[in-house]
Amino acid sequence: MKHLLFLLFLALGLNLSAQELLGQEFWPNGSLRATRYAEGDRVHFITYHENGKVKEVGCFRDGHRDGTWKQFTDQGTLLAQASFKNGERQGVWEFRSEGDKPVGELTYRNGVLLHGKRFDADGLVAANRTY
Numbered sequence: 001m002k003h004l005l006f007l008l009f010l011a012l013g014l015n016l017s018a019q020e021l022l023g024q025e026f027w028p029n030g031s032l033r034a035t036r037y038a039e040g041d042r043v044h045f046i047t048y049h050e051n052g053k054v055k056e057v058g059c060f061r062d063g064h065r066d067g068t069w070k071q072f073t074d075q076g077t078l079l080a081q082a083s084f085k086n087g088e089r090q091g092v093w094e095f096r097s098e099g100d101k102p103v104g105e106l107t108y109r110n111g112v113l114l115h116g117k118r119f120d121a122d123g124l125v126a127a128n129r130t131y
Contacts, residue, residue: 018039018040019037019038019039020037020038020039021035021036021037022036022037022038022043023035023036024036027048027050029050031048031050031051031052032048032052033047033048033050034046034047034048041061041062042059042060042061042066042067043059043060043061044057044058044059045057045058045059045060049072049074050074051074053072053073053074053075053076054072054076055071055072055074056069056070056071056072057069057070058070061086062086064084064086064087065084065087066084066085066086066087067083067084068081068082068083069081069082069083069084070082073098075098077096077098077099077100078096078100079095079096079097079098080093080094080095080096081093081094082094083108088108088110088111089108089111089113090108090109090110090111091107091108092105092106092107093105093106093107093108101119101121101123102119102123103118103119104116104117104118104119105117105119112131113131114130114131115128115129115130115131116128116129116131117129
């Protein structure tokens, strides 16, 4: 059992070391403004509001947007969530208000816009459109 735990911790340590810090930027007040790190063939980034809350996260693969990207208000509320695959827009993109209410939704497949929705102040669908 001891050996199994040792191997588990060793594997976790190797996994963590696979991330390579590429750079950081700081706000004039000294708080972190942005950080970039590599993990395999992907370059991840995180930007921060001046108050230290996360502003945006995303990543690139081979110079193209890839995976889930998110944007947040300076209070931490999710404003937008979008997905990319090899630089192409993909899946359902969600947009929210600063009050955390749904505002809109776009659906993409292979970079092509298929469907859009707009929501009213109560979160009900106010408009629907297929492209």
